[in-house]
Amino acid sequence: MPASTQSIREIVAAQPTAARILERFDIDLCLQAENSLDRACTELQLSVGQVLEKLADAEAEGQGGSPLDPATLSIERLIQHIVRTHHQYVRRELPRLVEMAQKLAAQRSDRAPELRHFAELAEDLRTALFAHIQKEEQILFPFVAQMDRDSIVTYPPAHVCFRDVSQPILMMMQEHEGANRMVAELRDCAAGFQAPEWACATHLALFAALRAFESDLKQHLHLENDLLFPRAIKLEDELNSRG
Numbered sequence: 623m624p625a626s627t628q629s630i631r632e633i634v635a636a637q638p639t640a641a642r643i644l645e646r647f648d649i650d651l652c653l654q655a656e657n658s659l660d661r662a663c664t665e666l667q668l669s670v671g672q673v674l675e676k677l678a679d680a681e682a683e684g685q686g687g688s689p690l691d692p693a694t695l696s697i698e699r700l701i702q703h704i705v706r707t708h709h710q711y712v713r714r715e716l717p718r719l720v721e722m723a724q725k726l727a728a729q730r731s732d733r734a735p736e737l738r739h740f741a742e743l744a745e746d747l748r749t750a751l752f753a754h755i756q757k758e759e760q761i762l763f764p765f766v767a768q769m770d771r772d773s774i775v776t777y778p779p780a781h782v783c784f785r786d787v788s789q790p791i792l793m794m795m796q797e798h799e800g801a802n803r804m805v806a807e808l809r810d811c812a813a814g815f816q817a818p819e820w821a822c823a824t825h826l827a828l829f830a831a832l833r834a835f836e837s838d839l840k841q842h843l844h845l846e847n848d849l850l851f852p853r854a855i856k857l858e859d860e861l862n863s864r865g
Contacts, residue, residue: 634827639680641827655823697770708842
């Protein structure tokens with residue numbers, strides 16, 4: 623848990639979730655980077671206790687409760703978990719990270735020209751992943767959940783644009799590979815998400831958040847590639863053999 627005597631820079635470097643909390647309180651991560659949290663709160667007439675409480679809540683939320691074993695979930699429950707945990711994380715975090723990358727490029731590209739390309743890559747990733755999860759939620763996941771509930775056999779409903787579930791699954795897995803390549807390109811462009819010594823608090827917060835995003839994406843794609851998709855294909859095969 624952060625201390626009120628720590629600088630804004632130290633807090634965001636140690637806790638990836640801190641940046642979005644501090645920004646909600648209108649604490650400027652760059653202008654107040656070297657100020658202690660105490661001083662920043664005094665200047666903005668904020669309750670340092672309230673800010674610390676929100677920071678602690680965000681840290682606890684990021685750590686999660688008792689670990690969930692996705693392998694024990696039904697297909698429908700697994701889909702719900704993926705959407706509520708990982709898709710919502712993408713929707714919440716990527717626009718914020720893109721905005722931070724664009725702000726950083728505008729302010730620091732004179733010292734690090736690669737930041738402009740970095741901001742473009744971040745926007746490309748946001749566009750690709752938003753389109754990807756929309757396809758999953760509107761087409762693939764409803765079909766798989768319906769198959770799990772109602773035992774659709776042999777042929778999908780007329781409004782579905784594929785004959786078997788392996789077709790959209792193959793497309794989604796190809797898009798997963800594309801997302802991994804884009805994150806790898808971001809990492810290469812940003813020296814492994816390690817901020818330089820002269821980095822401001824926004825820089826530190828962005829790279830810390832991207833390391834957290836990369837970790838979540840690995841878990842997200844593992845749940846789909848290695849658990850959900852094989853189970854969906856196996857279920858369809860079983861239902862068709864019975865039909």
